[in-house]
Amino acid sequence: xxxxxxxxxxxxxxxxxxxxxxxxxxxxxxxxxxxxxxxxxxxxxxxxxxxxxxxxxxxxxxxxxxxxxxxxxxxxxxxxxxxxxxxxxxxxxxxxxxxxxxxxxxxxxxxxxxx
Amino acid sequence: xxxxxxxxxxxxxxxxxxxxxxxxxxxxxxxxxxxxxxxxxxxxxxxxxxxxxxxxxxxxxxxxxxxxxxxxxxxxxxxxxxxxxxxxxxxxxxxxxxxxxxxxxxxxxxxxxx
Numbered sequence: 574x575x576x577x578x579x580x581x582x583x584x585x586x587x588x589x590x591x592x593x594x595x596x597x598x599x600x601x602x603x604x605x606x607x608x609x610x611x612x613x614x615x616x617x618x619x620x621x622x623x624x625x626x627x628x629x630x631x632x633x634x635x636x637x638x639x640x641x642x643x644x645x646x647x648x649x650x651x652x653x654x655x656x657x658x659x660x661x662x663x664x665x666x667x668x669x670x671x672x673x674x675x676x677x678x679x680x681x682x683x684x685x686x687x688x
Numbered sequence: 689x690x691x692x693x694x695x696x697x698x699x700x701x702x703x704x705x706x707x708x709x710x711x712x713x714x715x716x717x718x719x720x721x722x723x724x725x726x727x728x729x730x731x732x733x734x735x736x737x738x739x740x741x742x743x744x745x746x747x748x749x750x751x752x753x754x755x756x757x758x759x760x761x762x763x764x765x766x767x768x769x770x771x772x773x774x775x776x777x778x779x780x781x782x783x784x785x786x787x788x789x790x791x792x793x794x795x796x797x798x799x800x801x802x
Contacts, residue, residue: 577731613697615778615792616732631789663731677790679731 575599577680579664585686586654594649594683596664604667605647606631606677607639609660616663622647654687661685690715690781692793700799701769709764709796711779721762722780722790723753732778738762749773774800 580595598605603624608616608631618631622641636658638650647666651658662683667675691714701707713719720739724732736747743755753764762779779793 613794615692615780615794617792618789621789665731676734676737677732679733681729681731 577678579680579683583684587688590654591652597646598666602666602668606665607649608663611660656687659687690791692779692781692791694793694796696796698797702801703771704768707766707769709777711762713760713781720782723764724778726776771800
């Protein structure tokens with residue numbers, strides 16, 4: 574099992590460009606999450622999907638959109654990138670999505686630089 | 689809303705020495721508590737978690753943590769640190785009801801001297 578995979582590993586964008594970060598999990602998990610990690614601030618939840626077909630906003634959703642393409646895949650889109658979106662983005666998944674008791678399994682991250 | 693504070697941004701210990709990483713939380717009731725570790729260039733891995741019951745919880749890689757309600761703390765400990773423990777450690781809390789989000793502390797970066 575590969576677990577949670579993310580592509581790309583690293584990306585440089587110019588302000589105003591768009592891009593989609595891809596995430597896939599092979600653990601048959603129902604729930605998937607997108608976080609951003611900024612120095613000294615830990616991880617902050619952008620969006621999550623409790624189950625296939627549903628998505629909900631997290632703590633910092635502005636400037637992002639998500640798509641739960643199927644049970645395996647959960648993508649994060651930046652429509653018009655801004656320098657404030659320079660960050661490391663992590664995707665995670667958990668089994669049932671019945672609450673935050675569950676262990677979340679994280680991907681290796683995508684490092685994004687917006688110039 | 690809940691919050692998490694990790695007072696130490698960086699900690700350096702010698703290999704073989706004991707380790708304690710501090711975590712304080714703010715929440716009206718007893719939350720769910722977690723410690724994650726992030727090795728360089730990697731995603732986060734769960735070390736241990738506390739939901740209820742025994743306040744001393746054991747995790748992977750020889751780590752343990754103790755929940756102290758009176759101090760609103762959930763400190764992570766290891767009796768003897770190995771060079772491979774060098775990483776960033778995150779404490780996280782979640783409210784003890786479904787449908788809310790995990791809140792992470794700012795992290796503590798651990799360096800291990802040979």
